[in-house]
Amino acid sequence: MNEEKIPQEAEDQEDNNDDSDEATLDRPMTIIEHLEELRRRLIICIVVLAVSAMVAYPLHGYILRLLMVPAGKINLNVLEVTEAFKVNILLSLFTGVVISFPVLAYQILKFVLPALKRRERRLLVPLVILFFVLFLGGVVFSYFNLLPVAIGWLLNQGQGLELTLSVSRYVSFVGWFLLASGVAFELPLVLLALIKVGLVDRRALRKQWQVAYMVILLLAAILTPDWSPITMMVLALPMIVLYELALLLARFFRSPGDVKLKNDHSR
Known part of the structure; x- marks a missing residue:
């Protein structure tokens, strides 16, 4: 009887510690x-x-x-x-x-x-x-894909010159x-997190896709080290694909906006 009681007390103590950590x-x-x-x-x-x-x-x-x-x-x-x-x-x-x-x-x-x-x-x-x-x-x-294109385009601008x-x-x-x-490839995870906590709405992002694309182009221009148009586009295209992928995946997540919309329809 005592042997069964000791493990139970230890388990209760561990649960109390976990609750204390969560409370902190x-x-x-x-x-x-x-x-x-x-x-x-x-x-x-x-x-x-x-x-x-x-x-x-x-x-x-x-x-x-x-x-x-x-x-x-x-x-x-x-x-x-x-x-x-x-x-x-x-x-x-x-x-x-x-x-x-x-x-x-x-x-x-x-x-x-x-x-x-x-x-x-x-x-x-x-x-x-x-x-x-x-x-x-x-x-x-x-x-393997973006860097060779960007470097090749930039080096071709110096044709006829000694580099x-x-x-x-x-x-x-x-x-x-x-x-x-x-x-840039963290974009889907960031978007899903913002949609999940309700800071942005998936339907609004879908409706305002032109604005989103412009923001992506701006981010690509900031992230590219040389600010050349071809480098910016080479980086922006995958970001646009990832943006659309994030919106597609967001359909499987319930956000606070989705819950509110469902409650409004049920009234």
Whole structure:
């Protein structure tokens, strides 16, 4: 009898601890607490990013060769004494962002965790995985499809001229382009989240598609490192497809607007 009682008491104690943790999360945080939490999350992100960059540093030569593939046979030049070292650091940082992205996404979601409902908090790990899959998918898709088109078009603008390409500027362009593509591929998840919490309405987004497309073009112009029209369009087209995909998937989610509309019809 006593042996059965002890596990039951332990289980009750564990449930009480879980309820206590949930109650702590449900308690409104002060501004100071929010700032302290933000500082703590930022420190974790910086440390993880720094460690990831240091791990990636010995691979800078291999990474540089990978980044040169979309451009075909080109010659990159070192124009300054310190440029080669700067490029190695830049390559390490870009690679560090990709490696540490799951942790960065986790810290961001943990920061907004108090604003979520108890049931939504259980989706934290699946959301982090989905964030990383979409980000990595955007980087890979851009590397094999978008980047060769953008680089080819830009290099063709210099026909008849002798091109002297700086390795640091090339790496910066390619790195930011790939990271921008990864961020752009998060659009469906962001839209679904906004629709789910009721900040935007799916029917309004569908009705105002012209405005949405213009916003996507503006975002593409901001995200592209060179602001060239062809690069902007190359990035905007997949974002438009992802936008339409998000609206299609949103039909399977019930938002506060859908519930309100259903209640109005039932009256």
